[in-house]
Amino acid sequence: MSETKQNHLIALTSSSSSTEAKVTIPPKSKFKWRVVDDHSPKEIYNFTLYFSVVIFGLFCGLSRGLDEGQSINLYQPSFRNLFGLNDPNKTEHEIADLKSNINSMVQMGSIAGAIIAMYVVDKIGRVLALREFCIIWATGAIIQMTSKSLGQLYAGRFIEGLAIGQSTTIGPSYMAEVAPPLRRGLFGCMFSGAVYMGILLSYAANYGTAKNISGTSNTQWMIPISLKVILATLAFIGSFFCHESPRWLFKHGHDEKAMINLCKIRHLSPDHPYILSEVSDISEQIATERAATEGVSIFNKFKDLVTVKSIRYRFFVIGCLSQILGQWSGANSITIYAGDLFSFIGLKGLEVMKMTMILGVVKLCGAYFGAFFVIDFLGRRRALYIGITLQLVSLLYFAIFLQVDPHAIEKGAILSTSQENAGKAAMAAIYLSGVGWVLGFNSIQYLLGSEIFPLKHRSFCQSLIMVLHFANQYGNSKAVPSMLIGLKKYGTFYFFVGVCVCSLLWCWFFVPEVTGRSLESMEDVFNLPWYLIGRRGAELCPDHSALNRIMHSDEIEGGLDDIEKSHQHYIEDAGVSRDDSSEEKVNNKP
Template sequence: MFFRKKDPEAPPEILNWRLWFGVFVFGLMGAARGLDEGLTGTTATLSSFRHLTGLDNKALSAADKADLLSNITSMVQMGSILGALVAFYLTDKIGRLWATRELCVVWVAGIAIYLSAASTGSLGMIYAGRFIAGVGIGQTTVVAPTYLAEVAPRFVRGLCVCMFSGSVYLGIMLGYFSSWGSSLHISGTTQMQWVVPNLLHIYFAVIIAALSFFAIESPRWLVKVGKHEKAATNLSKLRNLPTDHWYVQAELLDINDQLSREREATMGTKWFGTIRELVMLPANRYRLMLSVASQVLGQWSGANSITIYAPEYFAMMGTTGSNEKLFATAIFGVVKFVSSMLCAFFLIDYLGRKRSLMTGITLQFLAMLYMAIFLLMDTSIEEEGAIVAGSVKRAAIGAIVMIYVSGFGWAWGWNSIQYLINSEIYPLRLRAIGGSFAMTFHFVNQYGNSKAVPEMFLTLTTGGTMMFFSVVTLLGLAWAWFFLPELSGKSLEATDAVFDLPWYIIGRKGKDLTAGVGGVVEAVGKKGGVESVETVERRV
């Protein structure tokens, strides 16, 4: 495994079943977002749901239907904004494990209200249920990446955190296939046609909550709340090494050193001191810029709107028939899931964050540009019953392929980075609040995107909308090259040295200029042998 090549001094025991079990449990939380994104757009194509909500009401204008659809779709994003806001407090106050159990309860409660609308016929219950479910779903994007980054050894941190983003596509894929299967095998005259696929939410929430009782609490959170003995015990279990082993002691020393420096710098400040620290220090402002820019550029690159409104996109490119659109959408889910797993296992730690992101953005840009040009040149293909033949048909097939290519690029690029970057750039004191701020901004933009896209199709036309996404994607490529630092192989505590550099060289030269600078574990890896162990013992 490439991990052993990059860090030959690290004991092989640190990659063990306890670590992978925690990664599995917290990584699985990504399915919360994925299920919603995969089920929302496809559910809206099912005749039973359209009749219940009035989406098939012929008295409504196209603009009214677009507004109704965006309201239903965006309710989860609205709730997720609140969920991401409160997540930092709960994650730090009650710990990563209890925060997981709490969010699962909220998630299930919201879905239960949402599904109850099938018997009551209440659009208000659909709105309320999706909003409450969103409060739980929004918390997953803070709790899970924070935990995964904190328990992972430094050379597999990208893999561990990307299990969350990979599970997003597991949820999307299952959501797509369940809606497709439901359209085939459950009559459109019964509300069970859309209720059955949405029961996946409850299944996943119960599984995650139950498995969390067998997971190990984050040692870094335990150190932060003063439970040092428990932190040492938990880290020993996670690394499968004795508590007094040099690797465990070195990691504990790094955690305590960073926390002590942070507390000394903020000693005597009030409750708002953490927020002031986040926005006043130049290094932290750069971190905030990375969080904000990654969310804005990622969400407005267009890939997320394709995920949510996938059936509509396939219809634009000439795919007709409800079942055909749902089947094409289901295959789209498979493509995104497989590509996200490839990125997690082979790219994000091996090639690095920056190369993976830039490769993904390049693929996404080329795909978006092709779709934009195609839709601008031939507007008739979107019309109901349009006959497509000859070169236009071949170009339409190419456009359908480009939808899959864009999903491939998104999974390799922005989807992995938008969670990973926020979990590893912030110091321990600010990790939860920094991640919470970033994901709040994430859902604000996703809400705006899900609300705006149906209207953009009407005002900018579909081709103009795709061209807009192409331009944003190109801007993202330039931003990634200049501003994004490469952090693969660095411990969480060693990233501080990167952000202490002048702002204009952090993204381009940060890793090279800070090679070997940082935590004790890095020093051991550089020196190796008995000398490094003795150095650690003297410092401890």
């Protein structure tokens, strides 16, 4: 027998017979600044899985980010001249309204896109939906690039919104369904992190063209938009190398194809205990749903949102409030109107674009720091606490700065040394608020919606939540320019601080910890009384899914042969246990 380490899976089974032996190999106690998956086979983390995450997570997220970063086009001289932003005949309110219309037109399309996704993503599958999204995304970008009038620009941005509205359902839903439970947070954050990669790419492209291309040439703002066409093409090609979600296939009765895809994504054989356990979890949930909801129409799904307690709590208290509080906490305003905010502290011209590009770098680094080291390691609740608190403190400082030193924005203002230092600190506060956002709300608003709902409601509810997301983002984009005038600049940021305070209370009382739970185990948590779900849900309802009854070890002394001589080895398969030391099969329902 070789003395090398061997991988071995041992199903933890319950037994009524005292003669049946069980082998339990506890995972080693480790402390690392990342989640260590000690009880899953290493094969499940493979190139096929990572490639799918890149295509669905990275490219869908980039679509949102490139659009939000495109707001910096409003500071390109050629763009401003062509679309009337430099028109001296327009009043301050008219310019603010024009800015908000250009920025918010994508949100208008995104509301329609999210509604379309409610049907399309579940009807044709995640992969086909991704291809359809790519075609619409590229079409909208091409219309914008060729715009010669404001109407054509609006049309292109609206069509692009039809794609972006679907991306927030397609990407997170697919990744939640293929991700191993302990990496679901990481993969979900790939989408939210990619949003800031897109923002950075757009900021950097606009800065580069503004610096190197004449302000009289329309290529100054067309080149950054062309990135969308390139990325849409790459995502479309990449989709042909991705495998359809096994959970979606099981749900639609394509069991054989689902098993094939699951084995390809996990790089395991069909009779492997991990595959059998995962299929058992999925099949059990689907069978339960089919028995209870056969013939359910879309009207019944809407009805469930109101009448079924666990669905109602998940949709309204978690999904909807995460969008309302998140969108009005000020972070989206900072991303879209970053140029204006940097001008408030005395920056001008290319310096504004350079600082927005640095903001993109900060948010991107913060997003992936959260993805790799926070969201799964510390959990959803703690990540929210940290992010919202950092965002609150930063916005509070910025509001105080604008109130105490309102003259920095004035043209030709001469600032004292202390005022300049305070302005630099205010600029740092903008960056820190971005870090707080990506660590907290930005990850949760996509992640929770894709993981807390049962399979039959997942795409439907995620799409509805994204409708609310884009509706709030549209309202926010439209309102902020007017808020900065009506509430004054500092008053607007005090409003955002108040929203952050409410968000901390919401997180403490209502948001349960679901890190590491299988998607099929969420029901128990949300069937608790409403006042226990957030504060004690994870404690009162541990995860008893089949995947969590599997233990994995790389260090079994003596190897498999020695274990098989002294113990019986059981493998659970949909309630049936097989004794490897004999050919007898017995029922063993846990």
